[in-house]
Amino acid sequence: MFVTAGAGGVGSFGIQFAKHRGANVITTASTKNHDYVRSLGADHVVDYTKGDTVAAVCAWNNDIDVVFDCAGGKSLAEAWQVIKNGGRLVSIVDSPSEERAKEKEVRSTFVFVSPNGEELAHIGALIDAGKVQIPHLQVKSVKDAAAALDENQNRHVRGKVALKIDF
Numbered sequence: 001m002f003v004t005a006g007a008g009g010v011g012s013f014g015i016q017f018a019k020h021r022g023a024n025v026i027t028t029a030s031t032k033n034h035d036y037v038r039s040l041g042a043d044h045v046v047d048y049t050k051g052d053t054v055a056a057v058c059a060w061n062n063d064i065d066v067v068f069d070c071a072g073g074k075s076l077a078e079a080w081q082v083i084k085n086g087g088r089l090v091s092i093v094d095s096p097s098e099e100r101a102k103e104k105e106v107r108s109t110f111v112f113v114s115p116n117g118e119e120l121a122h123i124g125a126l127i128d129a130g131k132v133q134i135p136h137l138q139v140k141s142v143k144d145a146a147a148a149l150d151e152n153q154n155r156h157v158r159g160k161v162a163l164k165i166d167f
Contacts, residue, residue, distance in 0.1 A: 001068065002026045002066070003015050003068045004028050004068070013132070018066075027042045027045055029045055044061075058081075065086075073093070080097070083104065084104075085105050087104070096109070
């Protein structure tokens with residue numbers, strides 16, 4: 001399995017859920033986050049800021065059956081180059097190309113927030129049992145909301161950012 005943006009909040013969970021289900025996981029992260037994503041269970045980490053991500057992923061595994069895209073844009077475009085025909089691609093950022101999916105016979109999906117109490121209870125149980133870690137949380141002042149939003153939009157956040165109402 002290949003998880004893009006593994007150090008982000010959703011990617012952090014994606015790595016852990018995949019490992020819990022027995023998958024080998026490749027993820028992307030900047031060098032400063034390699035130890036973090038490895039601590040979550042990533043088997044191989046590609047630094048997306050250095051060199052050719054597609055070549056690096058394919059050097060480790062050129063038969064990726066599942067891609068979980070947590071970054072969109074360039075990362076989603078690269079996902080099509082690493083996923084095998086007949087694979088599964090899920091993006092939480094952009095709608096995958098239906099044309100590309102047909103070409104590669106890939107089942108692709110865009111998933112947005114969908115409340116599901118049963119799934120949340122299952123996730124809570126995994127956390128309570130110590131099988132899944134809560135992603136890193138950065139707490140920032142609401143006074144710094146604009147800077148926090150810029151950081152989040154530029155996808156340079158480890159885990160999640162929460163704003164503290166402190167005015």
